[in-house]
Amino acid sequence: QIDDPLLAERMHDLEDLANRLLRIVSGQMGTAATMGLRQDTILVARNLGPAELLEYDRRRLKGVVLEEGSLTAHVTIIARAMDIPILGQVKNVRQTVRENDHLLLNVDDNALYVRPNESMEQEFEAQVELTQKKRAAYTDLRDREPVTRDGTRIDLKINAGLRDDVAMLKLTGADGIGLFRTEFQFLVAAAMPSRSGQLRLYRDVLSAAGDKPVIFRTVDIGGDKPLPYFQANDFKEENPAMGWRALRVGLERDALMKVQARALIEAAAGRKLNIMFPMIAEPWEFDEAKAVFEKQLKFLRDRKKQLPVSIRYGAMLEVPALAECLDLLAKRIDFLSIGTNDLTQFLFAADRSNPKLAERFDWLSPAILRFLRRVAKQADDLGIELSVCGEMGGRPLDALALLAIGFRRLSITPASVGPIKAMVRSIDLVEASAALDGILAEPPHDLRAVLTNWAEQQKVDLG
Template identity: 85%
Template sequence: MDTKPNPVPVTARNILTGLREIMAASTNAQSKLNQVVDTIADAVSSEVCSIYLRRDGVLELFATRGLNQEAVHVTKLALGEGLTGYIANNVETLNLDEAASHPDFQYRPETGEEKFHSFAGVPIIRNQKAVGVLCAQHIEPRKYHEEEIEAFQTAAMVLSELISNAELIDDNSAEITEATESGAIRLSGFQLVKGKASGHAVFHQPRVKIEHTVAEDIEAERHRVYSAFDKMRVQIDNMTTQAEFGVGGEHEEVLETYKMFAYDEGWSRRINEAIDSGLTAEAAIERVQQHTRMRMRQIDDPLLADRMHDLEDLANRLLRIVSGQMGTAATLGLRQDTILIARNLGPAELLEYDRRRLKGVVLEEGSLTAHVTIIARAMGIPILGQVPGLRQRIRENDLLLLNVDDNALFVRPNPSMEEAFEAQVELSQKKRATYMALRDKEPISLDGTRIALNINAGLRDDVGMLKLTGADGIGLFRTEFQFLVAATMPGRAGQLRLYRDVLDAAGDKPVIFRTVDIGGDKPLPYFQASEVREENPAMGWRALRIGLERDALMKVQARALLEASAGRKLNVMFPMIAEPWEFDEAKAVFEKQLAFLKDRKKQLPISIRYGAMLEVPALAECLDLIAPRLDFLSIGTNDLTQFLFAADRSNPKLAERFDWLSPAILRYLRRIARQADSLGVELSVCGEMGGRTLDALALLGLGIRRLSITPASVGPIKAMIRSVNLEDISAFMEDHLSSPITDSRTALEKWAQERKIDLG
């Protein structure tokens, strides 16, 4: 066995010195590429170095040292074909000690590469797209050093400039193609912040073009970066002190986390190291940013990816400052009502826009846990996310109609579309006015039954909706939101402050705090819940399962909730209970912390009520066993439904397959309602099902008398309750479930319309 050590790593600066001379030469582009592969191969002592460029939609071998020269301009690979195609298609670096072990390995006989074992390749990137691949191969199996890979990546940046200037690649390989359509179209997306708005399309950010990659004076470049960092940090400091939505709230934590990135020494150090290798300030920032983007593509954790977007936002800002090139659309100022278009946004970038003109935002990416979403919610700006290909479908200044409530964006609408949209907006305004008039009215049915209407919340700002909606209280406060927006695990003091603020804002109205539901499909970037990758995270190591294993997490939260509730009533609910012993153990954590505070003569809550969420179907089979310990039970219809149907609700193919009004779920819920009533357990529904008028009508017919829903749903649900006779709907549901038909939804809707029940 060959035990020779790997060669001494090469630095990017060694290679850049050679590339600078090649770039300055007066030879043609092909000659320069030939010299580049020779220079890199010599620098890393590699038998093979090759450059593939994207032309006519395929990757063509343009230059090589070590492979058959006859293969140059002959060997062509489709995107995704072989290792080279994989790199270009995924914009990802590969470093393999045995190339044939990779599932995408493909042998091309004309190149004569069969004798080479090791393989390393990096994408050549222009305007965030792979326009080529630089790769190296070695006879002996070995992985390339990290320093060598970084040198390849730096060389790829210089190559990007060379091949672009020489016009060796397809025009549309590097440039973002603009929209050529002219007719009206409808685009669909994902609801991030609800609302409707109209305005003209403005693209958030023109690309900063990097003219020069190789530095003439490294110290001068370093000074430019230091100066840009100072300016950027001043901008961020000003933003975090001038936010328009006041003091307190999760948006403050978001901006503090963002500010932490701006002052991150590790990030600035990586940029300085790139400058040390011989890159200009702009190229160094872009080099580190490319590395960040490639990491983002490899991250399965959506929350960590969201935090990486914040870092990209800062890198874009730094790049604009150091280059002196055109800023964002916010810098230029908005001249009319605007719908902002972007691939993604950082929270501080959104704050730069004129709130009077900015009516809505459409993102190619975006998620519910992204910092920009939390800021937009606080500002009241509707956002539609996950709308692909915006640059290809929308032109600057196109008229846009944004209806996030229906997950829709209308581009270049025709007159009939505009008329319909205006009618929708007018109707929405009238409905809101009608529902506002119901704020102080009781949710009492026609036959005199009072229904409890609570709201779901998760942010400090949500509590203000109690007064606006006239809701009875907060039936579900999702405590994990504080964990999702934070950069590090929230401590006891931070949690205590949040819970106390929520209780203060709620006044005499009750708040049910659900203990933290993290892990599984809500992972935290700073907290590894499970040592193994979970194939079905929603059914995995999450919520109370983590809390009981990592009891320090639950102890801290228990103490914070107990201290925050001193002199008040505390309602606490445990999620994902499957068996009674889990409830007992969770309650024991709180009781132990209560005893601790009592021993220290601390003021205690007046009373504590303990409840459980019924999300796991198994708990329904143990209700008689757990009932004596329970003060209340809340059905989480979102998770319960997916578990009952074995249907992942995040899978788009299954999203519409199973209906909440199917006999299976309705019969299951009826059984729970009857059993809870016979056992004397207070029962409520706190899932999305309760916030839809027709679905809520069915729940009333099953005997459900307590609902916890989104604030926006309170008005419509209250109007529905005030228009229905509960005896009638109970009789209908009983008959329907005795001999159900295929389409329950249509049958119930027809029944409701015949009785003039207000379904909104």
């Protein structure tokens, strides 16, 4: 047992190395991901990167349990996007669980049962049956409009990143794809995706979406999403989350962005194209990113290529500084989307990959809600089309708070569409807005508990 956290971290690295050496000397050259899972499996690990998770067969991977991890870590976001249950912050789980142990995972209750007895299995099966009934009820909502009791229509889109994700549009009845993470293609590839490969993916996605809009976010790499074949930096960053990542990399390595811009424009020939730039801190960054696309548009136009019917350019508000420039940005952008995952860590100066900070700050805090309410009001005054595409919008109580402070567009995981639609159809927005304004005027110590109590009294469907 090592108490020093730094030495403990190094011991984890040695364990990983030892496991790899054991596989090699035993003739097992690949990992579980590369060799394929032979049966339904729950993966137990200290931590996991987004690229590593994407290597696993999603048909066989039934759950992930991590000693570290956090609610807003990219691996958690990607797992939820793939509809894979994930549980983080499970201390010493690798010392408790043995290879081939029978496990029951209930992420709704933050519970992991190791080597369960018969009564535990029966109780778990009853919970699964109840969950299935809820899902069936949500499926019945697929063709119903997400309209509040007082008649406000809420726009519900889904987040996606893989070709197969687009099928969820029809299954959920969502209004479109509010965030297509183009970096997924880069994360699962062994080498830099070619322009033709990118073009095929984007064209397939647009064709599958039909007349529903798709918002493509330009490649967001770096930080906790490194590419093994692409070095964004010449040096090791002390704080990658606030470093050389996302659009900052794209503008410096403009060949990367030019290739993607051309692929997107060609893929959207004869269609409407929606482009969103991540990690914008100041308006000039948006201008430079848009210029890359406009230059490629001119290149294709001069060669008489078929072009998109129209191109809409948007920005992600993740860096708080951009909120102070909305008046300068309003005439430049066609839409704005708030990424609550990164925004939260920047507002609180809390690295979301740090396990000690993972549960320290709550989305339903006065600081975040007041900040978001101010942005929503200013965007409305400036006529900016505003949405939320972070994990916050996919949790019924948190989504209720977002609607109450002025948001009318949410982009969430496909699995969240049913619960969020049920919540939307059960609330009166006028009442919810008045209630939350009162709560934020004199915030209680536990805002989440107070809002939950109000929602239960109003019979709001929180799933």
